[in-house]
Amino acid sequence: MxxxxxxxxxxxxxxxxDDPVLVLVIEAATSPLFHAAPRRNWLANVDVVSTxxxxxxxxxxxxxxxxxxxxxxxxxxxxxxxxxTEGHTEGEENLARLVRVAVQRNIGWLTVFGFSTxxxxxPRPEVRHILGLxxxxxxxxxxxxxxxxxxxxxxxPFDSPMARTPRYVQRAIRKAIADTADNTGxxxxxxxxYGGRSELVAAVEAARQTDDGVTVETIGEHLYLPELPxxxxxxxxxxxxxxxxxxxxxxxxxxxxxxxxPWPDFDERELDAALALAR
Ligand code: IPE
Ligand code: IPE
Ligand code: MG
Numbered sequence: 001m002x003x004x005x006x007x008x009x010x011x012x013x014x015x016x017x018d019d020p021v022l023v024l025v026i027e028a029a030t031s032p033l034f035h036a037a038p039r040r041n042w043l044a045n046v047d048v049v050s051t052x053x054x055x056x057x058x059x060x061x062x063x064x065x066x067x068x069x070x071x072x073x074x075x076x077x078x079x080x081x082x083x084x085t086e087g088h089t090e091g092e093e094n095l096a097r098l099v100r101v102a103v104q105r106n107i108g109w110l111t112v113f114g115f116s117t118x119x120x121x122x123p124r125p126e127v128r129h130i131l132g133l134x135x136x137x138x139x140x141x142x143x144x145x146x147x148x149x150x151x152x153x154x155x156x157p158f159d160s161p162m163a164r165t166p167r168y169v170q171r172a173i174r175k176a177i178a179d180t181a182d183n184t185g186x187x188x189x190x191x192x193x194y195g196g197r198s199e200l201v202a203a204v205e206a207a208r209q210t211d212d213g214v215t216v217e218t219i220g221e222h223l224y225l226p227e228l229p230x231x232x233x234x235x236x237x238x239x240x241x242x243x244x245x246x247x248x249x250x251x252x253x254x255x256x257x258x259x260x261x262p263w264p265d266f267d268e269r270e271l272d273a274a275l276a277l278a279r
Contacts, residue, residue, distance in 0.1 A: 062108035062186070064278060066271075067231045067254070069113045069246050070095065072238025072262025085129040090264040092133040096140060099188060101268050103147045105275060109187045109229060113246050117156065117195030120164055131169055134192060138176035148185030151176040154225050155193040160202070165193045189228060196248030199224050203249075223249060230254070233278035237270075238262045 070091055077087030095112060102110045114134060120127065144151060153173045156163040173192070207218035220226060231247055231254040239260045243251070257274035259266070
């Protein structure tokens with residue numbers, strides 16, 4: 001991740017936190033190119049009923065983009081003598097709590113890694129449980145509308161040969177997107193069946209077909225969600241210092257907040273410490 005010409009700063013305490021946590025900040029280049037995210041085709045990777053171009057939509061007033069690799073649910077449960085599935089259940093509830101906090105903090109874009117292209121290799125009962133939780137999460141439309149939050153999804157397009165999202169989850173995702181489409185506040189993007197490498201392969205293949213060929217701009221225009229702005233701060237919980245194939249393109253210039261806290265314990269104070277890296 002680090003490159004010799006970029007400053008690397010390691011702090012041992014999060015700003016505003018009582019307990020020491022490891023905060024590793026990688027200040028990468030903030031090239032204007034990373035900030036030239038095109039705004040088109042916001043529903044590119046779901047079945048769109050109409051073939052009309054999508055109506056232009058209001059950008060959220062706030063622009064800060066926080067992305068979270070929600071890790072450590074299994075360990076959270078293990079420490080309590082509970083099955084891993086309980087950790088996932090608690091993780092989903094924590095996400096619902098944090099969405100509320102993120103809105104209060106005026107975050108414009110919150111993107112969460114819910115399930116990776118690699119996570120299908122987990123035991124089937126665990127996968128089934130996680131799928132059910134995603135259905136529950138996107139079913140929280142009442143809360144999301146009350147908070148003026150618009151739901152988005154990022155992942156392998158449902159009709160692509162490698163995609164694995166079951167139909168009932170596809171339906172739940174589509175419904176949440178439709179039911180929150182008019183909201184103008186924070187955009188909550190759920191990464192499900194998502195992998196950064198798959199996204200980049202698809203984007204480069206599409207970029208190759210354009211008149212301009214493969215450029216930073218044409219790749220950016222053919223990502224799964226071209227409207228997603230560059231990530232300002234990337235969070236990874238539970239002490240793992242890895243990016244795990246998440247938003248490889250979009251997080252190119254992000255500050256990174258690593259914490260020992262497992263995802264179910266990632267609270268308001270942790271969120272503020274992460275935000276302090278970006279504001
Ligand atoms: C993150 O928690 C949730 C998903 C990957 C779906 P984990 O399930 O990876 O929890 P640990 O890393 O085993 O503790
Ligand atoms: C990353 O967590 C993926 C999600 C949080 C959905 P994992 O626990 O799956 O990642 P690795 O395999 O430890 O890197
Ligand atoms: Mg994990």
